[in-house]
Amino acid sequence: MNPLPKIIDNPLQRLGWTELLVFTLLTALSVYTGQISIFYIIYLFWWNELINTLVDFFYGKLSREKNSTAPKESLAGLFPLFIYFVFIIVFFAFMANWDNNKLLIVNIRILMFKNIYFNLNLLYIAIIRIYMLVNKQIQPQTSNIFTGNMMVLHISIILGAFAMFFIVRKYPLIFTPDNLWGSVLVIAPFLLLRFFFQVRQLKKEKQV
Numbered sequence: 001m002n003p004l005p006k007i008i009d010n011p012l013q014r015l016g017w018t019e020l021l022v023f024t025l026l027t028a029l030s031v032y033t034g035q036i037s038i039f040y041i042i043y044l045f046w047w048n049e050l051i052n053t054l055v056d057f058f059y060g061k062l063s064r065e066k067n068s069t070a071p072k073e074s075l076a077g078l079f080p081l082f083i084y085f086v087f088i089i090v091f092f093a094f095m096a097n098w099d100n101n102k103l104l105i106v107n108i109r110i111l112m113f114k115n116i117y118f119n120l121n122l123l124y125i126a127i128i129r130i131y132m133l134v135n136k137q138i139q140p141q142t143s144n145i146f147t148g149n150m151m152v153l154h155i156s157i158i159l160g161a162f163a164m165f166f167i168v169r170k171y172p173l174i175f176t177p178d179n180l181w182g183s184v185l186v187i188a189p190f191l192l193l194r195f196f197f198q199v200r201q202l203k204k205e206k207q208v
Helices: 004-009 011-032 038-062 078-097 101-111 116-134 148-168 180-207
Strands: none
Touching: 011 116, 011 180, 038 078, 038 101, 038 116, 038 148, 038 180, 078 101, 078 148, 148 180
16 A cells, blocks of 8 residues: 555644755755865754754743643753753764864854854754644654654764764765765765654654
């Protein structure tokens, strides 16, 4: 039996696949234009969870429905996100690339919101989250620690540290923003990781 009609008829499934497609497309454009780095991906995953947390918080605060998530519960994951923020900025944005001016410039542009593909990703994440909440397709999350996005972030930090120390720093001429195939090789594991957790989440939603 072809599962495609079921996916098309299920708005939540459709939005999930669209989100994955947009993320992959914008990341591919970042790779093609030489505006990608390991920091780009990990920082994007961090922003994804922060946006979801804040959107859920304000939605829960503004909503008067009895089954809305309490604002305090929606903010449960802010503390670990803050710890991750400091580590991601200090280590992945600067320390790990201190001797690579090209990657430093890419990372600084991301921090200053001057990377168009990164910014579009953030905008889409916020829009899709608001849309799903307003249309009652999801409920605000009560805990941010073990969500799919946080698991992606946990693993990405470990994977990113391994890639930086044992791959990128050992072969600086290959893994640069200007080397298309080098960028593809170092970013591909993060895309596969995101794809795995996204598909896993979509299967769970399909069973509900």
